[in-house]
Amino acid sequence: MASAEIPLAPAKANSKPRFPILSFISNYFLLFLAIVITVILVALITWFGMHPLRPRCTLGKFYIPTLDKASNATQTVNSTAISIELSFWNRNTEKKVYYDKVNMTFSYYYGINNGLSIRIGNTSIPPFHQRYLRTKDHVETIQTFGVPWEDVRMKISNGSTTPAIFRVDLETHVRFKNGLWKTRRHELRLGANFTVNDHGRMMSVDNGLRLHTIF
Ligand SMILES: *[C@@H]1O[C@H](CO)[C@@H](O)[C@H](O)[C@H]1NC(C)=O
Ligand SMILES: *[C@@H]1O[C@H](CO)[C@@H](O)[C@H](O)[C@H]1NC(C)=O
Ligand SMILES: *[C@@H]1O[C@H](CO)[C@@H](O)[C@H](O)[C@H]1NC(C)=O
Ligand SMILES: *[C@@H]1O[C@H](CO)[C@@H](O)[C@H](O)[C@H]1NC(C)=O
Ligand SMILES: *[C@@H]1O[C@H](CO)[C@@H](O)[C@H](O)[C@H]1NC(C)=O
Numbered sequence: 001m002a003s004a005e006i007p008l009a010p011a012k013a014n015s016k017p018r019f020p021i022l023s024f025i026s027n028y029f030l031l032f033l034a035i036v037i038t039v040i041l042v043a044l045i046t047w048f049g050m051h052p053l054r055p056r057c058t059l060g061k062f063y064i065p066t067l068d069k070a071s072n073a074t075q076t077v078n079s080t081a082i083s084i085e086l087s088f089w090n091r092n093t094e095k096k097v098y099y100d101k102v103n104m105t106f107s108y109y110y111g112i113n114n115g116l117s118i119r120i121g122n123t124s125i126p127p128f129h130q131r132y133l134r135t136k137d138h139v140e141t142i143q144t145f146g147v148p149w150e151d152v153r154m155k156i157s158n159g160s161t162t163p164a165i166f167r168v169d170l171e172t173h174v175r176f177k178n179g180l181w182k183t184r185r186h187e188l189r190l191g192a193n194f195t196v197n198d199h200g201r202m203m204s205v206d207n208g209l210r211l212h213t214i215f
């Protein structure tokens with residue numbers, strides 16, 4: 001029995017590290033590796049989990065020449081069209097925005113007190129995408145239909161106490177791309193009321209009229 005114990009002795013001696021410095025380094029290396037991996041994971045989770053910001057949309061111009069008392073447009077053809085300038089702003093840093101077809105509708109409130117409105121024009125913008133921190137401007141002329149011109153002219157005339165209120169509505173879906181994949185589609189429904197003056201223009205608003213989310 002005693003002779004059998006002898007071979008165990010060298011094994012015991014082997015369990016001590018032959019070069020203690022290597023074990024010391026490898027322990028610190030593992031710790032270092034763990035810290036690096038944790039930092040990378042936290043960074044990735046923060047990056048991909050960051051909630052994307054909805055794009056902002058601003059109506060920069062709305063003009064109906066036929067309502068402009070200073071213009072001769074009343075005589076020109078198609079003067080009843082609306083010229084618009086709309087801009088989309090991707091506020092995200094590092095996230096691309098993919099827009100589906102954007103449907104846009106313009107309405108006129110003929111009954112302000114009871115909120116009655118009619119659709120006077122619509123258009124759509126084909127799908128597009130936008131890099132981060134970019135602004136895209138959309139300029140277009142839209143043909144109007146069914147505008148009660150007399151009612152509008154009365155309201156914008158000097159002395160009228162009721163303003164001429166128009167409205168813009170926008171509807172689309174957006175996806176965000178974080179560098180690797182696109183998110184699911186998010187609904188984007190925006191709109192805003194505005195007043196038109198006797199020059200056929202939207203009353204000036206600093207930096208354009210910001211469209212608000214409709215829930
Ligand atoms: C409007 O008409 C007047 C006279 O008919 C003319 O002198 C003027 O140039 C016209 N303005 C524009 C913008 O066409
Ligand atoms: C004027 O409007 C009519 C429809 O209302 C359209 O068919 C025509 O192309 C327009 N003309 C111009 C020059 O935009
Ligand atoms: C727009 O104006 C109409 C008429 O005053 C009102 O009924 C409606 O609630 C307004 N909408 C918004 C978003 O302000
Ligand atoms: C405007 O709306 C009508 C009715 O919904 C639709 O048929 C038409 O395609 C729209 N026009 C544009 C340019 O989106
Ligand atoms: C509006 O009418 C008043 C008088 O009723 C006049 O004093 C004023 O100059 C007019 N304003 C404009 C912009 O025409």
Ligand SMILES: *[C@@H]1O[C@H](CO)[C@@H](O)[C@H](O)[C@H]1NC(C)=O
Nearest residue numbers: 100101102103124171172173
């Ligand atoms: C935009 O309008 C088209 C029809 O013209 C419709 O198929 C599509 O679903 C609309 N998009 C949104 C977001 O409402």
